[in-house]
Amino acid sequence: MIKTAPKFALILLASLALSACSAGADLASTPAIAATPKPVEVKIIGLNDFHGNIEPIRRPLRFTDDAGQQQQVYAAGAAYLTTAVETYRAKTEHSLTIAAGDLIGGSPLASSIFLDEPAIGAMNRLGLDFNAVGNHEFDRGWKELRRIQEGGCEKHTLRAPCAVENPYPGAEFTFLAANVIMPDGTSLFPGYGMKRFGEGDRAVSVGIIGLTLKDTPTLVTPSGVAGLDFTDEADAINGLIPALEEAGADAIVVTIHQGLTTQAGYNDKSCGGIDGPLLDILARLDPRIDVVISGHTHRAYICQYSAIDPARDFLVTSAGYGGSMLTDITLMIDPASGEVTAKSADNIIIQSVGTDREGNIAAPNPAFPQFAANADVAAYVEMYVAASRDAATRPVGKISGEARDPGPPTEETALGNLIADAQLFATRAAGAQIALMNNSGIRTSLIPAADGTISYGDIYTVQPFGNTLITKSFTGAQLLALLEQQFDDEGLVQTFSPSQGFAMVWDMTAPVGARVVEVTLDGDPVDPAGIYRVTMNSFLAAGGDGFTVFTQGTNTVTGPTDLDGMEAYLQTADIIQLPALGRMIAAQ
Template sequence: MTMRFILSSVAALFLSACATIPAPVSPAQTPQTATVRIIGLNDFHGNLEPFPRLSQVPVADGKSEQAQLAGAAYLASAVAEARTQNAYNMVIAAGDLIGASPLASSIFLDEPTIGAMNRIGLDFNAVGNHEFDRGWQELQRMQNGGCTQYTLRQPCQVEQPFPGAKFRFLAANVIMPGGETLFAPYGIKRFGTGAAQVSVGVIGLTLKDTPSLVTPSGVDGLTFLDEADTINALVPRLEAEGADAIVVSIHQGLSTEVGVNDKSCGGVSGALLDILARLDPRVDVVISGHTHRAYVCDYSAIDPSRKFLVTSAGYGGSLLTDIALTVDLARNDVIAASADNVVVQSQGRDAAGAPVPANPAFRQYAPDPQVAEYVSTYVAASREAAQRPVGKVSGSAADPGPATEETQLGNLIADAQLFATRAQGAQIAFMNNSGVRTPMNAAADGTVTYGDIYSVQPFGNTLITKSFTGAQLLALLEQQFDDDGFAQTFSPSEGFAMRYDMRRPSGSRLVAASLDGKPINPAATYRVTMNSFLAAGGDGFTVFADGTNVVTGPVDLDAMEAYLRAVPLRQLPETGRVTEAK
């Protein structure tokens, strides 16, 4: 970066997002450099408790290690330890703190996740796409607090009133109808005083494709701007306000083929690359997310003119990124930067309650007592609902699998949705596999609880049944395999079958589609059920927004519970309803 100049004529915009930590230093003792410790987080998704299963951590050379990971209380201890390295420190998250969360958080509208992050000491969070799952008005309630009800679920069930976030949401590229940003576009945190003062500017934003990833009503009236253009327009403003270091926190990310701390950027791919290639070189660090991958990439290995680090801490609080920026106080410039991902190994227990041995490859943290007590209050409040049995299935688990494949669990959901909407004339139901969030973990005897099905579908979508012509239905099916976004195959209900061939040109990849053995007739009319997210054109399936004779049915979880309760033992459906030509 070039020398920073503080312009006295700049208006004091967004001062509520700024903070100063005084640390008086006499002129004779003024240091030449100062180090700011930044703890990077992303994609926490309300994981208040440790993951229920051991996780694989890619380390190096294609190898991985297993460990019990995550949990807010353990993350709090890991963050606190990282803070001790430098008096100047801050915590920044790159979105999806909330949304698609386990029951203990989601059933309370993710209020406990906000409370946990308040206690961890988060400074800024860039909004992600899942922050909009319940609509932007509810997201503003997360920031400001209060008990105004914007969803079907009642707020403030445990804390009255809900206090809101002590940290600042940032939304530089999310524009309200009046032209202002939904939240402040950036914040500045200042450390020290006088000649020893260090100022860190943080630009926060989400991916511009957020509207295609959430229910359209949740972003109604909002405009999402280009990411790189938005960042580049704000860099001079931050310099003018005295920022010595510029951090971008963005909910967009990469995939890699290397370990969590390999700095080589080996095998990087993903939508973030196009943004990084256009970024102002004065940016020092990019904290990213969205892909749920963990990496530390020295981007200068790709483009020597852009000497910033690009980081991501995986998913769910399983890691944090420990970033150190060294600032030359005379030049007001970052002269060195380093980052490492730290594995947050928690203290797991097996099914009998016995402690699970720690993996010596990673540090094991003790839970922070204050955060642990806070989380336990919400876990206890959710336990009655979570432990209620809703039925039995013929398998111990059904893996959701990737979004590009039909799965048993997706087929089970589609069958349940068809079962629940037969009275509305439904003949076919489709489930988007990207909406299946976790495996359905049944007990040894096949028992499934409400907590199990809630974890699988935490969004609270309603079921919508519409009439489509056969021609519309075929056009909808083609959208699974077009080149607009990623390929995503539906899991369809029983009696429906389709075959596709990705070797064909886009628009002609659907080879065949049939219902009860009969080819779909373009001139006929079909009643189709989908969740409310898809019904509004979510995931880019715009044809779903068409259709006539719309009937709103039950909530997806109620449909699943009724389907499981209808028989003593529900057989998990086989796959094979969708086939690919080879």
């Protein structure tokens, strides 16, 4: 990115000055000066938070359109996303495709049960160029993530790799991790990459910096990132700008797994109601950046950040969740000056051929284009879906109605309470009295068939992380300190989903450390001097989500997996009634 006057312009100015001072100069004999090259168009396809959704998402995407109307569209699926990416790539000669993390992890069964190898295979076929690591890339640990990048069948998890493709070939695109530092001081993956387009005086280069959020260690099992240092995001980005300019970058794109929330529509450019943790990072970024592709919040937005800070004229984009959208970004680059002269972006909904839970084809929404499936990617996805079908469709029980996943992380839901009840049931033999489930670990709603039947694929999609259930002893004082961590200033504020018999009243207007107003177990107040047996998943047991008090427990007993516990609980009655609410109460 060259900010000084181009050489040919300086020569032109000198020539004109000399001509003006030359008496009797023959203007007709002055050599013609070459025309300034036209700007070069480069298209960037932005993706984020794919989460292994290789199949179309069964529930419709609901959103407000630009006219303020409520819309519903069946969307996503790797084969349809591939066609959409190819469609927008074809609109110009030069393009690249960039993702902002969480390609893998928190995935539906057809991808997750195979360690997300099919999600990577689908992205290889889509033609992804770069992906910034997100927090979920570390769900199975950094060594497994390296295998995902490099390929091979080395086993780092309980589940065996290479079950369908042997050997697994690895990612044909590059993971970027500018702020993930190994013990030897090197980054886990490269911090940046370059893509060059055109030749001669039409040549331009785009530099891409990729990274995850600094708080990743609080969002994954700590043992999976042990020894790694996650540094400040803005410092990591700004520190690489000189290297990119030295390498000749004419445009600089940041792809970061951190995001915003907004009150504006998915394709609104007003930045209306923009908020979220990415704002603090954006305010510190080098103004030479042109585009920030973001993620993590699962929100869709496009913000021209100069509306907030005129000194920082970059676009900030996010394409929602699960491959349900892509962001079509266009840069116009002056190859002579090395400047981006214009930029624009639009979020495009990937309307696919949707089906309901019974397999019936859903009518398309005529307000949005419907993409056809890419045949090669569709066949690849079906290979994995077929391999997972027996497990996915096996009935495991019935429930009395639809169990919705939490919206706000402090929302109590019947689904969260159901999971906690199942975990308590599965660990009674270990002396469990209370089970606590983190709302952020509930990935989707649990929606039964018409007769109430739930499949293994349904419960897997709700909890796809392969956690085991851990039971530990805590003093009442430790338990109360743990409950206060729901509302401290360290990371996300979220309440637990607790098991039957537990009740808590909380007040966010109280000072930090005094927000838990009342806690009872079977109607009796928790005794600070008492001992309580508490069950949690292995992610929480290691201090995940910032709940460090969980690591202080003693007399640890490892139980079944969370899914085995849920399946066993669902079989305790012909139909399991969804639990009532009222276990976690916000003070009025």
